[in-house]
Amino acid sequence: MGSQEVSSVDWQGKHVTVAGLGVSGIPAARALNERGARVTVVNDGDDDRARAQAAELEALGITVRLGDGATLPPSTDLVVTAPGWQPDKPLFLAAAEAGVPVWGDVELAWRLRGSGGRKPAPWLAVTGTNGKTTTVRMLASILEAAGLRTAAVGNIGVSLLDAVLGDQEYDVLAVELSSYQLHWAPSLRAHSAAVLNLAPDHLDWHGSMAAYAADKGRVYEGNTVACVYNAADPATEDLVREADVEEGCRAIGFTLGAPGPSQLGVVDGILVDRAFVANRHKQAQELAEVSDVHPPAPHNIANALAAAALARAFGVEAAAVRDGLRAFRPDAHRIEHIADIGEVAYVDDSKATNTHAAEASLAAYDSVVWIAGGLAKGAAFDALVTGAAKRLRGAVLMGADRALIREALTRHAPEVPVVDLERTDTGAMSEAVAQAAALARPGDTVLLAPACASMDMFTNYNKRGEAFADAVRARADESA
Structure with a gap:
């Protein structure tokens, strides 16, 4: 099936x-x-919220079965699953045995796009272990600056189904896709796609790093114009080589160094394009300045280059790349500068929920008092600590698996002072900030980059970041 062909299902x-x-x-x-x-909804949970949702659907004539998500209803022709349901659930094993296909929400949206006779909008897709949301929002900002009707959708929180079936017509969609979503999207064929990076994550769901990478690599299948990869992460380029793409589709790299032909990169503080120019062996197109990217941390520059590559693959002019990057501001809790107190910067990167994200965050600053810890999700911290050791003024550890980080610091950075917080109450973050402030010196950055999930102490990473920001602002008020 060609990338822009609409699948018709009766x-x-x-x-x-x-x-x-x-x-x-x-x-x-x-x-x-x-x-x-004829729709039957099955759901593991049977709480008040689920019963209220079920009542609304049943009023439409939809059958809802609460408390039993394991059994395949008789005569099922197709299963459509939420992306987080693991592939080894009994429901899916029963479907496989019965020869019943399983689609995710992304696959369903792909099949339903163009409903009502409208021309389906092409998809520019982004996946990777870290940076997806920022890159997709940067991409949407660039596309908007080019005068295109677009939206940032998918795993970013805006339903793809709502985007493809709603009243708004789009010229192009900027689509964030998780490995879960890609696993259940066999016929997705994007205009162009990027894999930003690959690091171990969600291995309990996928079963192995190879399976995780393979699901990420699905985003390249059937691309028509560009497969964008990270030149600093060879695994992403390997996925391009393995993909079955449309004839003429190109591999486009991005790098924080000077770009080679068919790459985007950085030269003397300028983001440049040597891929989408008339003579990529001799020419380069200036796109924007590093200072146009907010914040200009190395991993965020990489995000900007990936977004720019996808936009350029869609034919966007250089000026729109610059204008879109200038207009963009990251979401909260993503390298968010909260305040400067006594010549010490306080930065919230609560979204750094794994070691790969924390590594990028720590690399953005020269001297750091690191607030870290939470649920490790099976991660090891030796490589992270080894790489960051020279930047660490001190560390404040909190949360269920803080001992794993403390042990890595003892092994690889024994000279770094460590404060170990046992408390897990609502005041723990305030104490963490106070302890970090005591360790910091003028010119340092107190950085919340936990390298862990938040659910041991907080509802989600947003709540963790808000607790940090509240504690910093309270300290700023006291020192004013």
């Missing part, structure tokens, strides 16, 4: 089982019901 009377209520399941059930399918 849904009338088909029995579709939707796995999971929630952000993707409810829109999927509604959309399929509207198209004449």
Whole structure:
């Protein structure tokens, strides 16, 4: 199937089982019901919220089965699953045994795009272990600066189904895709796509690093114009080599150094393009200055180059790349500067929930008092600490798996002073900030880059970041 071909399915009377209520399941059930399918929603949970959601769907004639997400309903023709459901769940094993296909919400959106006779918008897709949301939002900002109707959608929180079935028509979509979503999207064919980086993550879900990488690599399948890879991460280029793409599709690298032909990179503080120019062996197009990227941390410059590469693959002019990057501001809790107190900067990167993200965050600053810890998710911290050791003024550790980080610091940075916080109450973050402030010297950065998930102490990484920001602002008020 070509990348822009619309798959037509006659849904009338088909029995579709939707796995999971929630952000993707409810829109999927509604959309399929509207198209004449017989829809059964199965859900593991059976709480008050699930029962309220079920009542709304049942009023539309949709069957909902709460508390039993394991059994495949009889005569099911298709399963549409929420992306987080693991592939080894009994429901999917039963579907495989019965020869019933399983789609995710992304696959369903891909199949339904162009409904109502509208021309389907091409997708520019982004995946990777870290930086996806920032890159997709940068890309959308660049596309908007070019005068294109667009939206940042997908794993970013805006449902792809809502985007492809809503009243708004788009020229192009900037699509964030997780490894979960790609696993369940066999026929997705993007205009162009990028894999930003690959590091161990979600291995409990995928089963192995090889399986995780293979699911990420699905984003390149059937690309028509460009497969964008990270020249500093050979595994991403390997995925391009393994992909089955349309004839004429090009491999486009991005690098923080000077770019070679068919690459975007940085020269003397300028983001330059040697891929989408008339003579890439002799010419380079200036796109923007490093100072146009906010914040201009190395990994964020890499995000900007990836976004620029996808935009240029879609034909966007250089001036729009510059204007879009200038207009963009990152979401909260992503290298967010909170305050300067006594010549010490306080930065919230609560979104750094794994070692790969924390490594990039730590590399952005010369002298750091590091606040870290939480749920390690099976991660090891030796490589992270070894790489950051020379930058560390001190470390304040908190959360369930802080001992793992402390042990890595003892092995690889024994001279770095460490404060180990046992408390896990709501005041723990305030104490962490106070202890970090005591370790810091003028010119230092107190950096919340936990390298761990947050759920041992906080509802999510947003709440953790808010606690840090509140503690910093309270300290700033006291010192004013």
